Amino acid sequence: MDTLRHTPTDLTAARALLSSSLVWDNHGCMPVARPHDTSFLPQLQRYRAAGVDMATINIGFGDQSIEDHLRTLASMRHWLLAQRADYLLVETADDVERARAEGRLGVSFDIEGVNAIGDQTSLIELYHALGVRWMLLAYNRNNRAGGGCQDDDGGLTPFGRQVIAEMERVGMVLCLSHTGHRTAREAIAVATRPLLFSHSNPSAVHAHPRNIPDDLIRACAATGGVVGINGVGSFLGQVDGRDDISSATFARHVDHVVQLVGPRHVSIALDYVFDLGEIETFLAKMQQTFPPELGYSTKPAFVAPEQLPEIVQALLDRGYREEDLRDILGGNLMRLARTVWKAPARG
Numbered sequence: 001m002d003t004l005r006h007t008p009t010d011l012t013a014a015r016a017l018l019s020s021s022l023v024w025d026n027h028g029c030m031p032v033a034r035p036h037d038t039s040f041l042p043q044l045q046r047y048r049a050a051g052v053d054m055a056t057i058n059i060g061f062g063d064q065s066i067e068d069h070l071r072t073l074a075s076m077r078h079w080l081l082a083q084r085a086d087y088l089l090v091e092t093a094d095d096v097e098r099a100r101a102e103g104r105l106g107v108s109f110d111i112e113g114v115n116a117i118g119d120q121t122s123l124i125e126l127y128h129a130l131g132v133r134w135m136l137l138a139y140n141r142n143n144r145a146g147g148g149c150q151d152d153d154g155g156l157t158p159f160g161r162q163v164i165a166e167m168e169r170v171g172m173v174l175c176l177s178h179t180g181h182r183t184a185r186e187a188i189a190v191a192t193r194p195l196l197f198s199h200s201n202p203s204a205v206h207a208h209p210r211n212i213p214d215d216l217i218r219a220c221a222a223t224g225g226v227v228g229i230n231g232v233g234s235f236l237g238q239v240d241g242r243d244d245i246s247s248a249t250f251a252r253h254v255d256h257v258v259q260l261v262g263p264r265h266v267s268i269a270l271d272y273v274f275d276l277g278e279i280e281t282f283l284a285k286m287q288q289t290f291p292p293e294l295g296y297s298t299k300p301a302f303v304a305p306e307q308l309p310e311i312v313q314a315l316l317d318r319g320y321r322e323e324d325l326r327d328i329l330g331g332n333l334m335r336l337a338r339t340v341w342k343a344p345a346r347g
């Protein structure tokens, strides 16, 4: 009987769709606290093996310092540039398509929170020149730019407005994941470009302060922006008292956003953490940022890139059209890149 219940789903159609589509995972986590340790970076090939053409990799978060962010960014760039046969450091939307055409993994970077710039908005242009293509305002806790989603959100600050204006000027996408909902609404009101909730799941499917209500999903879509569904178990749901990282549940979050605002405002941002040891250390040490009472497990679980065929199959089984799936898998982020990104300024 057991074998009957676990008959593998036929993933042929899903795999074919993945290999014939531009696939972009908009948030992945390599170690960010050990710049001399590049031992996890070869695992980026897991994205390619799973059908991903373009990956946006985090270079720092929360209270980490400017130096922490720059050291990690330098280390990753140095490693990637030494392996040009396999990786392309992406600067433009055309680069994303070139990476796919050449069978290399395109890589850009992201930053989780404006502590990465301290009090100096000119650092935004530097990060952008080095490949950072989105940054979020506040990581769970309040900061100089505004409120975090797990704090007493006092709203967008004058500094936060300066940050948004500078990001728009240089061509970096504003992201409002991890940000307080009041600050997010105020940021959307002042932003003039399409924006991201790069990795935020709908709270209508699973209630958690890190997830976002329907009105924010609608407001993001109204800018022409995109909501990325993440694969963090604590934000997907619970089953039998454990994090639910099933592909079916991930697909349910995707479907909620699609039903609300249509398939052109949804993307994938698995938030897969390659070094579980590092995240377990952060979770244990940073209980203000990751309070256990909010369901942050000391042993977190994540949807892996290898689940992408199952996720696509779950959406095909729901009747999704191939063209809509191509938008969700990468087309929507390409549109955002073509609209908002700018090539770095040269002298």
Ligand SMILES: [Zn+2]
Binding pocket: 112, 178, 199, 271
């Ligand atoms: Zn995050």
